[in-house]
Amino acid sequence: MDESTLPRPGRVLAIGLDAAESTLVRRLIEAGEMPASKALLDRGSWSRLTSPTMFSSGSVWPNFSTGCQACDHGQYSIWNWDPAQMALAYTDESRLTPFWKSLSEDGVTVGVMDVPFAPFLGLPTGFEVHEWGSHSRVDGRVSTSPAGVTRDVSQFATHPFTDPLATVPVEPSEVGPFLDECIHGVRLRGDLAHRLITQEQPDLTLVVFEESHHAGHFLWHTVEPELPMYADLAPAALPERTLVDLYKEMDRQIGRLVEAAGPETTVMVFALHGMAPSRGLPPVLEPLLDGLGMTHVEERLDRRAVLAAVKERMPAVLRDLYRRSVPLARRSQWGKSKLLPAYDWSRTRAFALPIEQYGLVRINLSGRESQGIVPPEEYAPTCDTIEAALRELTTVDGRKVVQDVVRPPRGRHAAGLPDLVVHWSQAAFESPSCVDGVEIPNIRREQTGQHAWDGFCITSGPAAAAVSGDVVDGVDLHRYVLGALGR
Template sequence: MADNDEHDRAGGRVLAIGLDAAESSLIRSLIDAGEMPAMKALLDRGSWSRVTGPTEWSSGCVWPNFHTGCQACDHGQYSIWNWDPAQMRLAYTDEERLTPFWKRLREEGTSVGIIDVPFSPFLGTTPGFDVHEWGAHSRVDGRVRVSPGLAEEVTTGLPEHPFTDPLAQVPVEPDQYAGFLDECIEGVRLRGELATQLIRRDQPDLSLVVFEEAHHAGHFLWHTVEPELPMYADFPPVAVPERTLADLYRELDRQVGRIVEAAGADTTVLVFALHGMGPSRGLPPVVEPLLEGLGMTHVQEGVSRRSALATIKKHMPGPLRDLYRRSVPLAKRSQWGQDSVMPAYDWSRTTAFALPIEQYGIVRINLAGREAQGIVPPEQYDQVCDALEKEFLALTTADGRPVVSDVARPPRGAHAAGLPDMIVHWHPAAFESPAVVNGVEHPNIRREQTGQHRWDGFCIATGPAAQAIGDTIATEELHRVVVGALGR
């Protein structure tokens, strides 16, 4: 009895539900309209806070910021591919090198249940449960892993998540959007069922569940929220299904209600999104041609980065290629194929180079003393960055509007050796008209993506968390509220 009293004084159970890249303004409007009753009930007995994200980076650092409690300039990860200046090549993300906050909690005897926290390592320990990349949007390892015992029993007893198959497709044709939305909504339902069963059976001290379907759907279905925007003018009616992204949010609310009920009335609850989603139309492919036109980037003549494996795959029969993708983990396939991700630069003549585009344009300076083959003297670093920023800000679209809104130069920390030097943020006009570089129009790539990240997130919190969180909280500070509500 004394042990139970001590646990009550220290804190209680905590349920944290992440809605990955769910847009706070849309969530709030649906709550205010009475269309998300579960979240409204939580808000009525709790608080609403703004969550600020790492605006100068791409989305690959958001979840690492959360689960490590560090900024990107300290944990060193900004993408699935991260630059290694010692090897002068890209390194595929290694989730295992990051330590999530729940590892210490488990070591101290706290039971923890985890379902799909993006870019976090699989610990697989008990008590509690661990489910990793089950229908994930952010696939790094590319295979489903579950902790021994109860979690494995439950996941094998459920239908397969629609996005478990590595060959699952995103919509690229107008008539595919309705079916894609249906699959996303079904994924939300299945994830809610999985979380409800596991939490009800194990009742862990901390349950942390992330719905990645909101992220996956948001990238390809934002045009169903704002179909009247000029950037979507060429979409035929069939590409805007009767149901919209808001219907997926309503299903999220239903599943949040079920999970909250399974966790119990005395559980502290946080429902949060670390960042949001807004309109876009692909990505402007302007960084490489601009650097080439300025003579800052030079590719080795006659050198192909296509690996032997890539050549073999190109000539594989379709069924054999599909078997390869299903049987070999994504992490291993990505490591084998990394040589094709970037051009074969001539480092002796390259002053600055583009890193793989994600949400924004990303530039690295070939700095002497930092890059293994760096040529830019440290005293010229600021001069090179200033010149590049001026060139980016001068870019215009075909109809004369800006391509770039601003250029960020991120701060540096303990592990910043491989981080970008410049992040190029796009102007909204770049999603409506092609960019022009050196007199040549460059239409956007990945135009099937109609949504892109916004940086403000939100958190609805109850109990001790509502009292501790305040009006605004940074992404890397949020997990401390979770730990505090546990009394740890």
């Protein structure tokens, strides 16, 4: 970024379209179906954004908000491994410091709405709306500031994602209503953001539409219905409206927010990562590691089975009351024991972390894990053995299950990161996998979209020339925001 090209300090409107697929956005712009975005692009520029999605989608927003890589901020999931406790630790957003904190302290008026994995700061000016309609709820409650904004939000319609009983589609008949809710959420977010921008006129406004992420995981098949992996979907899973309609609605809201911000404002519309086709997840890591003799479970009833049985027998009315009355963070802490088997750490050399998109493998390393048994000199050979076995996995029709195995970079906060990250091939979404001669069907097959690596950024307005570039690392994007503010 050439600071000499910057005009006088101005206002910035940054609109995040969470996990919106860049190729689809570009296609719709070129077809004239996203006119507000096209108008911005005609007056500005398009950049490709890169991110650490290749080893964790849960790192992309913390990378943006902190300006650090995952190996330095340590965040990769809602559940992060704690090697001292030999357990999963629920994420603590408060340990992350977003770049807008210092801006606010320096007198810059900031408006922030639903930046994923960012902490609630309690901004004294502007507006702050946290978990009002989030894809990944961490606190499980809406937080707002200052007091006037809290009053406004309390009088506003409730976002459909805020309901503790909100669910994602499992049955084909639920896909259409789910999409309707997501599109309604886009409209509500646009309405609330428009009101707050108009009232508060912040120097920096950062609004994230999380509906594109939430919908993308369960509606990507409406974009590419002809793919073989979707061949067995019921007709009810293909509603009249599609994910494209949600993108069009986001574009309408972009136009409204740009108008509210005013012509003197530099506008950035961006997605840190995208969306691609998938069909569930192949649960092959635990059986593969077991077959290699890497994992051993304590010889008692698996606590996950006990919890699942208790939950299954609980009357629906009590389950709903529990979800409405107990905070999400507390429920998550109580339920974390079902996420991992009861490993015998004295005999476990490697184990699988909870699967979100990619497969995550952790080595039980001596000197790092409190109960580690793998000597440091055996770390690399152990990783090599597991990687070789993964690359040999095939589907029942003989195709490779694994596309790649990535080893994340290490850093000052890398102690809890996975050691191996497994990327699945497209074949893994089309046919069951096979481990030691046993056919293993995919789980969560209602999920038809997965994260894609690349994002995009459209920049337009007074400081557009200073914040453009053919390729931008997501970790650096906030620096372009600061540059546009003249900071």
